[in-house]
């Protein structure tokens with residue numbers, strides 16, 4: 001922005017910010033050296049000397065808040081969230097990554113492992129497998145709880161590569177769900193052979209009778225995750241116990257591969273860029289943000305066609321040529337949110353669950369204070 | 371847990387366990403947006419302790435009432451955001467289903 005005397009500034013109607021301050025408030029200015037006006041003005045009285053109220057107005061928020069779904073697939077979605085403070089957008093992101101529960105393998109009982117993969121490495125690999133089970137149907141299992149049908153999922157894996165046969169690859173589809181719990185008996189109960197031998201879990205009923213697990217059997221989300229390779233004569237026999245947990249304990253419980261947002265880029269041509277210069281500008285941008293428009297009489301003009309694709313690489317304002325003609329900005333309250341689910345829950349459900357968790361936190365504080 | 375002066379309840383520090391930036395930063399936002407707040411901020415005394423301290427100073431009203439109001443505001447924002455999101459996703463799904471039907475014909 002050009003420097004000038006304050007007396008030259010135009011009059012601004014009461015209750016409105018002057019345009020340049022409004023611009024600083026709502027946009028990050030991405031200059032060629034460094035971004036400026038990156039802060040968010042939160043304080044309610046920040047503009048009181050200008051007669052502008054910066055406090056939170058719920059009505060105003062309700063009017064301005066907007067969501068647009070751009071892409072919605074089974075495991076991935078992209079949407080725009082407009083008119084919300086970054087602190088909230090970031091809270092949703094943080095909750096998605098670290099505070100939404102899922103089921104993941106926590107205990108591995110290895111009966112036999114003669115493969116080249118060590119027990120602890122194999123267990124770690126098993127832990128990271130996303131499991132297709134709705135975590136909302138299970139309870140957390142604490143240290144002293146017995147593994148029951150409502151807090152544990154048991155899988156069995158037993159593969160052997162026979163001598164003389166070619167090497168085999170063990171994939172995650174070898175993990176077989178045991179709805180009745182563990183099949184390994186505890187050694188202490190071996191003496192009493194009349195009653196049913198005690199195992200590592202104490203299920204009362206089969207999980208198949210619960211919810212609708214019989215229609216949708218529990219299994220890893222993806223059948224083709226490689227766990228180990230077995231040479232002739234090698235064998236793996238183990239049981240894996242999955243429990244409910246949260247991403248902040250270990251990333252294996254994170255329900256998202258990743259969840260991120262970026263602010264909407266805004267590319268503005270401050271001056272007309274015409275003819276050869278327009279051609280040059282179009283060529284400069286590696287992601288084709290600009291297009292050429294015919295204005296008749298053989299004249300051509302550059303226009304901003306796809307600002308959303310702008311990566312803010314600043315290639316276009318690196319040389320002096322276009323520095324004065326282009327303004328690169330980011331809209332501070334427009335978030336392009338992307339959620340990649342690991343498969344247990346669809347991404348749109350994950351987001352609503354994340355918002356619910358923030359609501360619960362607020363409610364907890366309210367009840368604690370009353 | 372609240373720490374404040376016995377006579378003057380317009381300034382207090384609130385200490386929450388098992389919370390982090392997620393809640394504290396959003397609360398700081400909604401507290402800052404309340405005209406009755408003169409100062410607010412939060413700190414996490416030690417990164418390996420699951421604890422956050424939130425400081426609230428007000429123009430005179432009891433600090434815990436204002437914190438409660440801020441939570442209420444946040445709650446309303448979240449509820450509105452969630453309802454809007456659910457609605458938009460539903461609309462999007464309906465549109466997709468309709469398009470799929472038209473493709474088949």
Ligand code: SF4
Nearest residue numbers: 285310311313314316
């Ligand atoms: S910053 Fe990079 S991506 Fe954005 S318009 Fe300029 S050249 Fe294109």
